[in-house]
Amino acid sequence: MSDNERGGPEDDLSLPKATVQKLINEMMPDDIACAKDTRDLLIDCCVEFIHLLASEANEICEKETKKTIAAEHVITALKALGFDAYLPEVEVVLQDHKTQQKVKDKDKKSGRLENSGRSEEELLSEQLRLLAEAKERFRTQQQ
Amino acid sequence: MRNRKYKTKFPVARIKKIMQMDEDVGKVAQATPILISKALELFMQSLIDEACMETRAKNAKRLTAAHLKKTILEKDQFDFLRDIVENVADPQGDAGSGQKGGSGGGAGGGGTGATAAADFAGAMAAARKGAPAKLTDRIKGKATAKDEDEDDDYDNE
Numbered sequence: 001m002s003d004n005e006r007g008g009p010e011d012d013l014s015l016p017k018a019t020v021q022k023l024i025n026e027m028m029p030d031d032i033a034c035a036k037d038t039r040d041l042l043i044d045c046c047v048e049f050i051h052l053l054a055s056e057a058n059e060i061c062e063k064e065t066k067k068t069i070a071a072e073h074v075i076t077a078l079k080a081l082g083f084d085a086y087l088p089e090v091e092v093v094l095q096d097h098k099t100q101q102k103v104k105d106k107d108k109k110s111g112r113l114e115n116s117g118r119s120e121e122e123l124l125s126e127q128l129r130l131l132a133e134a135k136e137r138f139r140t141q142q143q
Numbered sequence: 144m145r146n147r148k149y150k151t152k153f154p155v156a157r158i159k160k161i162m163q164m165d166e167d168v169g170k171v172a173q174a175t176p177i178l179i180s181k182a183l184e185l186f187m188q189s190l191i192d193e194a195c196m197e198t199r200a201k202n203a204k205r206l207t208a209a210h211l212k213k214t215i216l217e218k219d220q221f222d223f224l225r226d227i228v229e230n231v232a233d234p235q236g237d238a239g240s241g242q243k244g245g246s247g248g249g250a251g252g253g254g255t256g257a258t259a260a261a262d263f264a265g266a267m268a269a270a271r272k273g274a275p276a277k278l279t280d281r282i283k284g285k286a287t288a289k290d291e292d293e294d295d296d297y298d299n300e
Contacts, residue, residue, distance in 0.1 A: 068171065069162075
């Protein structure tokens with residue numbers, strides 16, 4: 001596979017072999033090994049699972065006349081497909097993600113600006129300076 | 144169950160790309176591929192656990208494609224994987240066919256784009272309708288039942 005050009009939808013997209021191999025090694029019992037053929041087959045199964053879940057979540061999303069597949073759609077999809085057993089851990093991941101997002105949002109709001117310890121005048125002159133530097137870089141690029 | 148703390152994780156960006164191979168799939172929230180990554184982890188663990196039970200039952204030390212195939216055919220939850228293991232040799236096959244099955248599976252799965260697309264289309268159809276694979280099984284099931292009936296007729300003689 002010597003594809004260096006990536007343009008448009010990729011039909012032969014799969015999961016990275018090395019990553020999956022590592023995961024398989026972590027998941028397999030100590031006394032059983034995984035044949036190479038089996039690993040490739042497992043990768044195919046994983047990709048198939050993604051398609052299945054994505055398709056189901058997409059249908060649920062469309063029924064709610066939403067355009068973006070949200071976390072809730074994935075959770076409903078798992079239930080619909082009979083993977084209820086996965087729900088508790090998946091919901092934990094969702095909560096962690098939401099918490100992380102809140103922290104990020106707080107960072108943005110309280111802002112590097114207010115916390116930077118510089119006065120408005122200093123910030124203004126810094127802004128003008130940065131603008132001038134950027135202009136200069138642009139000019140030299142043009143040449 | 145097994146320890147859930149894995150060091151390795153699935154690449155979230157790749158999952159999103161795979162999702163968007165389906166033209167119906169439009170925008171995807173940031174959390175979505177992250178959740179799918181977790182579900183995929185659990186799925187893979189489940190598949191490996193079940194398949195290894197078959198490995199042990201066969202007193203083997205290596206998990207083979209045949210073990211996976213049997214697991215997939217036996218568990219309802221893995222119905223959507225039937226098409227994928229179709230080309231895998233059955234356990235009764237010799238070592239030679241086992242290898243063929245492996246390379247066949249490789250070519251069918253992670254190999255050329257055309258085959259992958261065909262599998263994808265077939266799998267999408269199967270996932271949506273759910274009929275083809277199950278129909279085949281029902282037919283096989285009925286065939287077996289008929290055989291048993293015939294045996295009964297002979298016994299009644």
